[in-house]
Amino acid sequence: MTTNRASARFEALRIAGSRSPKVFKKSFASPHDVNLKASEYFGCNTFSFEMMEKKLSHSDIATLREFATSNKPLSLDLATKVAEAVREWAIYRGATHYCHWFQPQTGATAEKHDAFFSFDKNGNAVERFTGKELIQSEPDASSFPSGGVRATFEARGYTAWDASSPMFLMESENGMTLCVPSLFISYNGEALDEKTPLLRSLAALNKAATESLKLLGHDAKHVIASAGPEQEYFVCDEALFNLRPDLLLAGRTLLGRSPPRGQQLEDHYFGSIKPRILSFMMESEHELYKLGVPCKTRHNEVAPSQCEMAPIFENANVAADHNQLVLEVLRTVARRHQLQVLFHEKPYAGINGSGKHVNWSLADNHGHNMLEPGDSPMDNIRFLWFLAGTIKAVNTYATLLRMSIASAGNDFRLGANEAPPAIISCFLGDTLTEVVQKLTTAGGGNLTDRAKNINLDLARVPEIARDNTDRNRTSPFAFTGNKFEFRAVGASASISPSLTYLNAAVATCLNEMNDQLRKVSSRPTQEDVLKLIVETFNEHKRVCFEGNGYSAEWHKEAEKRGLPNIRTTPEALAAIRDPKNKSMLSAIGVHRGEEAEARYNVKLERYIKVRMIELETLQEMLSTDVFPAAIAHTRILAQSAASLKAAMGGVPQEIENQLKMASDLTSKLATAKDKLSGFIDQCSAIHDEPKLAAKIAAEGMPMMEEVRKVSDQLENLVDDQLWALPKYREMLYVM
Numbered sequence: 001m002t003t004n005r006a007s008a009r010f011e012a013l014r015i016a017g018s019r020s021p022k023v024f025k026k027s028f029a030s031p032h033d034v035n036l037k038a039s040e041y042f043g044c045n046t047f048s049f050e051m052m053e054k055k056l057s058h059s060d061i062a063t064l065r066e067f068a069t070s071n072k073p074l075s076l077d078l079a080t081k082v083a084e085a086v087r088e089w090a091i092y093r094g095a096t097h098y099c100h101w102f103q104p105q106t107g108a109t110a111e112k113h114d115a116f117f118s119f120d121k122n123g124n125a126v127e128r129f130t131g132k133e134l135i136q137s138e139p140d141a142s143s144f145p146s147g148g149v150r151a152t153f154e155a156r157g158y159t160a161w162d163a164s165s166p167m168f169l170m171e172s173e174n175g176m177t178l179c180v181p182s183l184f185i186s187y188n189g190e191a192l193d194e195k196t197p198l199l200r201s202l203a204a205l206n207k208a209a210t211e212s213l214k215l216l217g218h219d220a221k222h223v224i225a226s227a228g229p230e231q232e233y234f235v236c237d238e239a240l241f242n243l244r245p246d247l248l249l250a251g252r253t254l255l256g257r258s259p260p261r262g263q264q265l266e267d268h269y270f271g272s273i274k275p276r277i278l279s280f281m282m283e284s285e286h287e288l289y290k291l292g293v294p295c296k297t298r299h300n301e302v303a304p305s306q307c308e309m310a311p312i313f314e315n316a317n318v319a320a321d322h323n324q325l326v327l328e329v330l331r332t333v334a335r336r337h338q339l340q341v342l343f344h345e346k347p348y349a350g351i352n353g354s355g356k357h358v359n360w361s362l363a364d365n366h367g368h369n370m371l372e373p374g375d376s377p378m379d380n381i382r383f384l385w386f387l388a389g390t391i392k393a394v395n396t397y398a399t400l401l402r403m404s405i406a407s408a409g410n411d412f413r414l415g416a417n418e419a420p421p422a423i424i425s426c427f428l429g430d431t432l433t434e435v436v437q438k439l440t441t442a443g444g445g446n447l448t449d450r451a452k453n454i455n456l457d458l459a460r461v462p463e464i465a466r467d468n469t470d471r472n473r474t475s476p477f478a479f480t481g482n483k484f485e486f487r488a489v490g491a492s493a494s495i496s497p498s499l500t501y502l503n504a505a506v507a508t509c510l511n512e513m514n515d516q517l518r519k520v521s522s523r524p525t526q527e528d529v530l531k532l533i534v535e536t537f538n539e540h541k542r543v544c545f546e547g548n549g550y551s552a553e554w555h556k557e558a559e560k561r562g563l564p565n566i567r568t569t570p571e572a573l574a575a576i577r578d579p580k581n582k583s584m585l586s587a588i589g590v591h592r593g594e595e596a597e598a599r600y601n602v603k604l605e606r607y608i609k610v611r612m613i614e615l616e617t618l619q620e621m622l623s624t625d626v627f628p629a630a631i632a633h634t635r636i637l638a639q640s641a642a643s644l645k646a647a648m649g650g651v652p653q654e655i656e657n658q659l660k661m662a663s664d665l666t667s668k669l670a671t672a673k674d675k676l677s678g679f680i681d682q683c684s685a686i687h688d689e690p691k692l693a694a695k696i697a698a699e700g701m702p703m704m705e706e707v708r709k710v711s712d713q714l715e716n717l718v719d720d721q722l723w724a725l726p727k728y729r730e731m732l733y734v735m
Contacts (some may be wrong), residue, residue, distance in 0.1 A: 005724030080131030147598030474549030
């Protein structure tokens with residue numbers, strides 16, 4: 001006989017199994033637009049520069065474009081013109097409200113909607129949106145994570161328009177809202193968001209890289225960092241999702257036995273996409289195209305019900321905004337299809353987790369990619385210079401890069417034979433490794449045949465074959481032909497922090513190389529440049545590794561090389577307090593005053609809160625789901641044994657064994673549950689956050705795994721009719 005909770009599970013399974021793919025209608029202003037190609041409606045909900053050109057003068061557009069790359073002050077007069085133009089456009093499209101759309105240190109976005117509706121001086125109702133309202137708004141700064149920068153009684157904060165990222169219309173069933181991408185700062189000017197440090201890092205990188213190009217003999221007005229974040233995620237039917245308290249509250253399954261069939265058949269990766277999921281993907285892409293997000297690729301990932309989407313490269317700041325929109329749109333559209341999207345790095349134990357591979361490169365205003373070999377010796381000197389500067393940055397600031405990807409969720413994924421290890425290293429590929437090796441040893445000679453005998457005589461700068469690298473999925477920072485792929489970023493994370501600290505590190509190292517080169521000569525020769533490139537490679541090539549990052553041998557080798565192996569988030573977060581890192585971030589202008597310390601406080605507090613939610617959710621699930629099922633199963637077995645003994649004078653050995661096993665596991669679970677409750681009480685009494693975080697990482701996580709092990713054994717033993725929690729086989733395969 002099923003319990004009420006177990007009955008709900010079987011009803012959810014029935015519902016999930018009976019759903020059909022949802023047919024969606026493309027939403028446009030006109031019904032005649034339904035057959036438009038993606039290229040014809042791409043960005044129709046964004047107020048792009050192309051849209052502005054229809055509303056503003058050429059000189060105003062030129063000023064705005066300059067502002068977007070230089071961050072020079074914007075006049076109120078021009079802001080007023082933009083505000084009037086965007087108001088007219090947005091209201092024509094059906095918008096009634098606007099908001100400053102910003103990214104507090106929560107990993108998500110925030111918005112406060114204000115109506116265009118107002119009154120004129122005669123008391124008549126009008127729609128109004130002024131330049132002042134466009135430039136600045138005032139949300140409550142004390143209600144967001146600040147790390148001590150803002151107290152509860154210090155509520156004033158400001159959002160400020162970021163003109164380098166296009167405004168957009170967010171659609172809902174009942175209308176549209178104009179969203180203004182914005183920075184978020186305190187009353188005293190401290191950065192409270194993820195965007196402000198990113199913009200500062202981009203400005204620093206632009207300055208350093210442009211100066212490098214001038215020293216190398218190239219004419220460039222500016223250099224931008226571009227990014228293309230690949231987004232992995234899981235999908236689950238909402239009826240099953242809603243019966244899992246752990247997915248609802250913690251984003252991952254705290255309990256659950258791996259099914260006999262997981263990903264071992266290797267048949268899911270790039271496999272045929274299930275119709276329901278494909279329908280959801282197609283509608284998501286449609287909505288994202290309207291928002292100007294350049295979705296390019298969709299496919300099944302390695303694990304069952306795991307998917308990936310990837311965009312075309314964009315300016316890093318816009319890419320960061322667009323990735324946040326990807327998360328929002330996927331969640332929203334999934335619900336229309338009775339699905340839930342799981343962005344947690346490890347929603348299911350025993351199968352691959354999800355990451356966010358952030359592809360990163362640099363380009364000047366002429367469109368030249370700094371990380372792509374060229375057709376001339378000058379181009380290849382430029383390539384080797386920026387390659388050397390990036391390797392120097394990864395080696396010098398490895399702990400900072402490790403900190404940038406640290407989170408409670410990513411701790412499950414890094415180094416778990418499915419994602420790069422926690423050791424930060426670079427992969428260059430065979431050809432570039434050989435180039436570096438020959439440059440730093442013999443100083444000349446020929447490469448192997450695979451590179452078409454490229455001559456490496458330093459008197460003639462090497463011609464380097466394009467896209468001549470393999471891919472190494474075990475490397476956290478891999479060169480892939482004309483870019484680096486930061487593969488260690490977590491799926492749920494904003495890409496802004498990882499880009500911020502990478503940009504800052506590279507900018508700092510380029511500045512140091514620029515200074516070294518200027519000391520040699522005010523007009524350095526190719527030989528001067530190559531000599532410094534060789535010295536840089538020699539000093540920092542220890543961070544380069546071409547082998548299997550999952551292997552135990554690499555961990556030993558990394559230790560010999562002196563590379564840090566930071567395994568947990570509490571350890572990793574300490575890097576931002578390291579005087580070397582803190583000084584660099586201050587000098588480059590990414591963090592000011594106490595901002596670095598505040599970031600540490602925010603991230604540490606978030607780690608503790610996430611883990612405490614997990615611990616308390618696990619405690620509740622044991623009490624309300626697992627324990628009742630175990631006791632009910634034991635009671636049924638005991639009743640069966642008593643009945644058989646009365647009727648037959650004895651109990652079959654199998655019943656005896658089952659009863660003993662159920663009793664033993666229930667007893668173990670009771671002990672583990674008491675231990676867990678005691679640990680939660682201990683944590684509640686600790687007010688020193690670094691100590692509490694370290695305790696949770698060292699003791700709490702093994703304890704949770706111990707509880708899980710016993711619970712999963714019970715799941716395999718208890719009558720399926722009594723088990724209330726949807727099982728892995730159901731969440732992963734019933735779609």
